[in-house]
Amino acid sequence: MGGKKSGYLPETPVFLGTTNVNRARQQRQGHITLLIVFFSIDLLLASLLFTTVHLWSADNDFTLRGFWILLSHFSTDTLDLVLLSILRLASLSGLAYIGSSLAWSEGVTKERVQEKVRAGKVQPNTDVYTNGKPQTNGGTVGNSNPSVGVREALLPKKDLKIAKHPTTIYEEWFSGSSKKDVLLFVVFLLCTVFQAYVGAKCVGFYFDVQHRLFNVRAEIWQGILMGSTVLWINAESTTVTRVVDSNRVLARALFLEAKRAASNRRDSQIAIHSNDGPATGQPSSQEGALRGDKGVKEEAEVGQTSYLLRALSLARGEILLLSCAFFCLAVSSFSSLILPNYQGRILDHVIQRAVGLFKRDVVLLIVFSLVTGLFEAVRNLCFAVVGKRVLKTLQDKLFTGIIIQDIAYFDGTTSGELTSRLTNDVASMAEPVNWMLSALLRNFLALGGGFLMCFIISWKLSMLAFTTMAPIMQITAVYSRWSRELNRKRYALLAEANSAAAEALGNIRTVHAFSTEDVEIERFKSKTFAAMQKGVRDAFAYAGAVAINDWLDLGASVLILWYGGVLVMNNRLSAGKLITFQLYWNQIQGAYKGIMSVLMSLTRAAGAAQRVLSLVDALPDIDPNAGTMVSSLEGEVKLEDVYFYYQMRPQNPVICGINLEVDKGQVCALVGRSGGGKSTIVHLLMRFYDPTQGRILLDGWNLRDLNLKSVHKHMGLVAQDTQMFACSIEENITYGLPHYHPEDVEEAARYANAHDFISRFPEGYATRVGERGVRLSGGQRQRIAIARMLLRRPKVLLLDEATSSLDTESEALVQQALDRLIGEGGRTIILVAHRLSTVRNADNIAVLDKGSLVEQGTHEQLLERKSGVYERLVRRQLHKTSNRIVEDPEEEDGADLDTLLEDDLSQA
Numbered sequence: 001m002g003g004k005k006s007g008y009l010p011e012t013p014v015f016l017g018t019t020n021v022n023r024a025r026q027q028r029q030g031h032i033t034l035l036i037v038f039f040s041i042d043l044l045l046a047s048l049l050f051t052t053v054h055l056w057s058a059d060n061d062f063t064l065r066g067f068w069i070l071l072s073h074f075s076t077d078t079l080d081l082v083l084l085s086i087l088r089l090a091s092l093s094g095l096a097y098i099g100s101s102l103a104w105s106e107g108v109t110k111e112r113v114q115e116k117v118r119a120g121k122v123q124p125n126t127d128v129y130t131n132g133k134p135q136t137n138g139g140t141v142g143n144s145n146p147s148v149g150v151r152e153a154l155l156p157k158k159d160l161k162i163a164k165h166p167t168t169i170y171e172e173w174f175s176g177s178s179k180k181d182v183l184l185f186v187v188f189l190l191c192t193v194f195q196a197y198v199g200a201k202c203v204g205f206y207f208d209v210q211h212r213l214f215n216v217r218a219e220i221w222q223g224i225l226m227g228s229t230v231l232w233i234n235a236e237s238t239t240v241t242r243v244v245d246s247n248r249v250l251a252r253a254l255f256l257e258a259k260r261a262a263s264n265r266r267d268s269q270i271a272i273h274s275n276d277g278p279a280t281g282q283p284s285s286q287e288g289a290l291r292g293d294k295g296v297k298e299e300a301e302v303g304q305t306s307y308l309l310r311a312l313s314l315a316r317g318e319i320l321l322l323s324c325a326f327f328c329l330a331v332s333s334f335s336s337l338i339l340p341n342y343q344g345r346i347l348d349h350v351i352q353r354a355v356g357l358f359k360r361d362v363v364l365l366i367v368f369s370l371v372t373g374l375f376e377a378v379r380n381l382c383f384a385v386v387g388k389r390v391l392k393t394l395q396d397k398l399f400t401g402i403i404i405q406d407i408a409y410f411d412g413t414t415s416g417e418l419t420s421r422l423t424n425d426v427a428s429m430a431e432p433v434n435w436m437l438s439a440l441l442r443n444f445l446a447l448g449g450g451f452l453m454c455f456i457i458s459w460k461l462s463m464l465a466f467t468t469m470a471p472i473m474q475i476t477a478v479y480s481r482w483s484r485e486l487n488r489k490r491y492a493l494l495a496e497a498n499s500a501a502a503e504a505l506g507n508i509r510t511v512h513a514f515s516t517e518d519v520e521i522e523r524f525k526s527k528t529f530a531a532m533q534k535g536v537r538d539a540f541a542y543a544g545a546v547a548i549n550d551w552l553d554l555g556a557s558v559l560i561l562w563y564g565g566v567l568v569m570n571n572r573l574s575a576g577k578l579i580t581f582q583l584y585w586n587q588i589q590g591a592y593k594g595i596m597s598v599l600m601s602l603t604r605a606a607g608a609a610q611r612v613l614s615l616v617d618a619l620p621d622i623d624p625n626a627g628t629m630v631s632s633l634e635g636e637v638k639l640e641d642v643y644f645y646y647q648m649r650p651q652n653p654v655i656c657g658i659n660l661e662v663d664k665g666q667v668c669a670l671v672g673r674s675g676g677g678k679s680t681i682v683h684l685l686m687r688f689y690d691p692t693q694g695r696i697l698l699d700g701w702n703l704r705d706l707n708l709k710s711v712h713k714h715m716g717l718v719a720q721d722t723q724m725f726a727c728s729i730e731e732n733i734t735y736g737l738p739h740y741h742p743e744d745v746e747e748a749a750r751y752a753n754a755h756d757f758i759s760r761f762p763e764g765y766a767t768r769v770g771e772r773g774v775r776l777s778g779g780q781r782q783r784i785a786i787a788r789m790l791l792r793r794p795k796v797l798l799l800d801e802a803t804s805s806l807d808t809e810s811e812a813l814v815q816q817a818l819d820r821l822i823g824e825g826g827r828t829i830i831l832v833a834h835r836l837s838t839v840r841n842a843d844n845i846a847v848l849d850k851g852s853l854v855e856q857g858t859h860e861q862l863l864e865r866k867s868g869v870y871e872r873l874v875r876r877q878l879h880k881t882s883n884r885i886v887e888d889p890e891e892e893d894g895a896d897l898d899t900l901l902e903d904d905l906s907q908a
């Protein structure tokens with residue numbers, strides 16, 4: 001971690017927000033209360049069952065004595081249920097309490113603090129405070145010992161007692177997540193055992209046949225008790241999970257609050273210095289973060305529900321196709337729901353040898369099968385078309401989302417990472433949309449219909465079979481949560497692999513020149529290997545979850561056949577009905593698995609969706625469409641007390657309080673040693689970034705208030721590294737211009753000394769230049785860039801060392817073009833100078849060093865200043881050149897000013 005930037009340190013400790021802490025505490029209490037309410041109802045129902053069956057049905061003795069007699073005679077069936085309810089109340093509430101205590105401690109362990117700091121989510125200088133005092137070592141929290149102090153700073157005092165205890169005892173050998181997993185496993189086990197027991201008890205319950213009224217009532221209690229158990233098992237585990245998970249809520253609340261407070265403070269500090277309104281976000285050098293010009297942005301978490309809603313909103317335009325799909329879905333679901341009914345009936349007809357009915361039902365079965373198949377096919381087609389269209393919309397939206405981001409965002413990411421988002425993530429996100437909507441709805445209908453039919457056939461059998469449903473749901477929920485997190489990391493690793501590949505391929509010549517193919521291959525392999533490891537872990541967990549679920553499924557089938565067989569043998573159910581029930585049960589299983597597979601795809605897709613949607617939703621801080629439109633520019637440029645640092649190096653101020661004025665039509669040369677901030681000024685003038693402090697004025701207007709797109713129409717930039725597109729020379733010159741005359745293109749090319757070499761190509765202006773212009777020489781690229789800029793006739797010209805990387809001949813040609821341009825007048829030109837000849841002719845020469853303006857004036861004025869930096873520079877240069885044999889008159893002027901200046905400034 002680097003040193004601290006005092007400007008960002010608040011004088012008083014950050015207030016951690018008791019509101020959030022209280023909210024989290026209330027949430028925890030709410031969960032436990034809910035749990036107690038659930039179990040109290042459970043206990044009440046079990047007691048009512050006991051009372052109904054035994055107390056009121058026996059001899060109607062309502063006295064305490066009668067109750068006591070009954071208690072000593074009761075059947076174990078009902079007592080068991082009462083005791084079970086008490087046990088549930090005690091054990092699961094206790095576990096929930098332990099869970100919540102762990103949550104408090106986990107929210108603030110040093111690992112979490114370090115994790116946050118490492119992830120750049122908490123700025124060590126601004127967010128973490130020891131005993132209410134800021135850390136003074138410039139952010140050592142991330143790499144040394146944050147100690148209990150951090151925790152103390154993060155928690156209100158009375159909560160520390162709970163927090164410290166489990167943390168200090170188990171911290172070293174038992175991580176928070178393991179504690180949570182063990183706790184959840186215990187809860188799951190208890191719930192499953194309790195529920196299976198209640199199911200078996202209720203179904204095999206003994207009733208006194210002489211007391212029918214009481215028996216009916218008892219059946220009702222029993223049904224409610226069992227039915228509610230099915231629901232509660234989920235409610236219980238969900239509640240406990242959420243209580244345990246509230247460590248996230250807590251930690252999040254705390255950290256967010258800290259972050260917000262720090263950010264607010266920073267805003268107010270910046271606002272004091274700046275006339276341009278407050279900045280937001282966090283300055284951070286964190287790679288790959290979502291950032292705008294004002295700092296890192298919080299990426300909203302995309303869960304399954306929000307993903308589903310977003311996917312649906314993307315398909316909004318397809319309402320006609322969707323309606324058709326839904327209609328087909330309704331028809332096919334209804335007819336497929338009827339099929340098992342006919343299958344069971346056919347079997348009963350076979351047993352009863354009813355030939356007429358048998359034939360009729362077979363025909364109906366065929367008709368319903370055909371209808372189902374036809375409507376299924378149309379439904380699939382409609383959804384598939386919707387899916388493809390959604391994919392396209394998503395790709396377009398993401399590319400738009402990426403390209404409009406602030407330049408600061410691209411400083412912190414790589415093109416490989418972005419292409420990975422555009423390809424892998426978009427595909428992963430959109431792939432389930434192809435079939436997800438369809439599968440989800442179809443399976444939900446099949447599930448609901450199946451449930452209904454099962455209950456109609458035999459509610460007792462249904463109750464028994466459904467005891468396995470809740471544990472299956474629980475396992476699936478746990479797996480999906482875990483898998484989502486894992487897959488998010490896997491996609492991040494794949495993106496890194498993509499980045500590594502893109503970087504290596506982009507610099508393929510350097511790779512070959514240095515023979516670093518093996519290094520690059522290893523780099524790529526290490527990322528794909530890590531991603532594969534995560535994928536394999538996911539596969540194992542998936543197989544485990546599926547295996548347990550299958551066993552539970554099979555268990556349910558055995559229960560159905562066992563208890564159903566008993567019912568059939570007692571003539572309380574026909575064999576056909578049992579088969580029908582089994583078929584519906586299979587349908588429910590299939591539908592449930594279908595829903596789960598959709599949910600798992602959703603889980604995977606939600607991870608990818610987060611990476612896609614975060615960019616789709618993120619608006620740039622510098623909005624190119626906002627602000628006052630500019631129809632024409634005079635070209636007066638002014639920098640007023642400008643400060644700036646790049647986000648990727650927030651500790652390193654690049655521009656430190658520069659004031660500079662360039663009148664309209666003037667030529668201003670920026671000179672100075674390498675890394676002095678010359679190109680940065682050009683970037684600020686193009687508004688690639690906004691100054692951290694101070695203002696840039698264009699014709700007296702604050703650049704921030706002007707519409708950037710309209711400003712750029714009047715500005716031209718020839719950058720150090722010329723950027724070409726893989727298309728023809730003509731397309732490169734006319735880039736971004738909707739209309740142009742071919743003669744103008746040629747004129748611009750002539751002016752830029754490019755026409756001759758272009759004409760020598762067999763295909764002339766139609767010659768394709770290759771990726772990034774690889775089929776052209778550096779000088780040729782540079783001259784095409786100048787022609788591109790000239791064609792737009794800009795009022796303000798920014799030339800950033802346009803001849804820096806050229807050989808003497810190309811340099812002379814490019815320089816000639818530039819000199820002609822400068823000599824022409826009428827344009828404001830700001831150039832980062834490389835050659836003395838250009839500098840000498842400038843109206844104003846600004847000498848920059850370490851981000852400050854150390855000297856400025858005309859060539860003559862600067863020379864008059866005896867022992868000024870510039871004057872010494874020129875003197876030294878003359879001395880140097882006089883000791884050389886100068887063959888080329890160009891070369892005399894072309895002595896490298898930077899090198900001379902550098903020497904000079906270091907001596908000064």
Ligand SMILES: Nc1ncnc2c1ncn2[C@@H]1O[C@H](COP(=O)(O)OP(=O)(O)OP(=O)(O)O)[C@@H](O)[C@H]1O
Nearest residue numbers: 411646648649654673674675676677678679680681
């Ligand atoms: N995108 C960036 N992110 C972080 N730091 C940057 C970035 N671009 C430049 N810098 C740093 O800012 C400082 C000024 O860079 P700048 O390119 O403005 O210098 P310069 O005077 O134009 O140098 P040269 O003459 O070598 O081009 C340097 O220390 C550089 O390392």
